[in-house]
Amino acid sequence: MLSHALTTFLPSATDDGGDSGFHGPSLDEFFPEALLFPNTPFELNRIMLIRLLVVVVLVLVFWLGTRRLKVVPGRFQTGLEFLLGFVRNNIIIETLGEKDGKRFMPVLMSMFFLILGMNLTGIVIFLNISGNSVIGLPLVLAVISWVLFIYAGFRKHPAQFIRNSLFPPGINPFLYIIVTPIEFISTFILRPVTLTVRLLMNMVAGHMLLVLCFSATQFFLFTAGGAWGLFSIGTFAFGLAFTLFELLVAALQAYVFTLLTAVYIQLALADEH
Template identity: 65%
Template sequence: MNLLVQAASSDDGSFHGPSINEFFPPTLFTIGGLEFNRIFFIRLFATLVLLLVFWFGTRRMKLIPGRFQSVVEMGLDFVRVNIAEDLLGKKDGRRWLPLLTTIFFMALFFNLTGIIPFLNIAGTSVIGVPLVLAVSAYFAFIYAGIKNSPKNFFRNALFPPGVPWFLYILVTPIEFISTFILRPITLTLRLLMNMVVGHLLLVLFFTATSFFIFTAGSWWSLFGAVTFAFGFAFTLFEILVALLQAYVFALLTAVYIQLAVAEEH
């Protein structure tokens, strides 16, 4: 709470909202030129929790599962049924299931750190993780297309069948930019910006609460109650956003792979 009060007010008693500096915390220490900061350890924490959840959930599989195993199996089945097999069919769905499962749960757990007390920032709110996930999806798309049709993948992607030849002067550059450049960029920015905006809004609500209650005082505390209510409601909304963004990222990855293995390629 002291941190919130410090963030909300300055020595002159004025209110200061969140800034972009939230996403660039100071370096704690450096090893071999690699900087370690608070967000790095948040990502490490999310990774360890993710590994522990699946280790405990799958280490002693039973025919009649307990509650924890059931929850893990429900999560895995959700990705398998609603993302992998629904878009790619059973054969290709099972082939790409490990990648899609990894992307979904990695994005989900890293997103959820934004609403966990004492962490308070999503591991996906700095470009590194969204970029890694987007590049993984991009190379999966390229690999699937080349493996399915080594000779025709790039030709059909850049020169769509059925288009008059003279229109390729316009169509081919557009297809190249939209397919091979904009896809990884939009995947990265969609996840990144949702987490950035969500974090800034949560910080704004709760620092305003601290300011009204602990700095402004008096009847201003009523405004603090209002901003706290908005902050609590938006925290619940952020849980939904974290789930939706993980789902959309994995879904779009499956869509791109499906396009790459389509018959016309």
């Protein structure tokens, strides 16, 4: 709405006829042009390069943090151990227990830090867009979560998993006509879809808000000029506030995605199956 209002009510051209009006965020930003290897299966655009950068940084951070562990850790090791301990104790072990938590810890731990790293690039200067703002990566992560759920269920209850998932015990058999299709859709279809959409849309919405605020700040300050420049104070303040909010959302979405994956695995391992 702010983008529409600015475009409608503010001057959109310079005195010489050039276009200098306010340009709000566009979905085209999520489909950037190829930067490397265009028109090949290995084509890389800006978002793909950001994803590769995040992977390299994560590998480097964990390598540096664990290659020389000390009994009395320094600040870097202490911070890394705190993050690892938080994910281990508050998400994995608390949800799955000690035994099953250790089995699934590598993939859940990797999932958390990958999502967190990808999300944080949305507020990093010169990157300014999340690696999870295009559906490919959130979809892959959701499929991994779904596969873990199916694997855990078949591994623990090979004969009863599907039957008890689609035909919950203790229900009148006549109700299975209604219950079974609902259970199939909610358990085997909607779970990966909701995981994908939740992560994707939070990152898309956050990027659009930040671009809108800082683009408006630039417009008011350098293009509109005059008294309009005072509005840049407000839009810049909103931009800073949304940046802090995006930092919270980045961590929260990594937590929620990993926690839900752990919960789904725990449901598959439950004795009811």
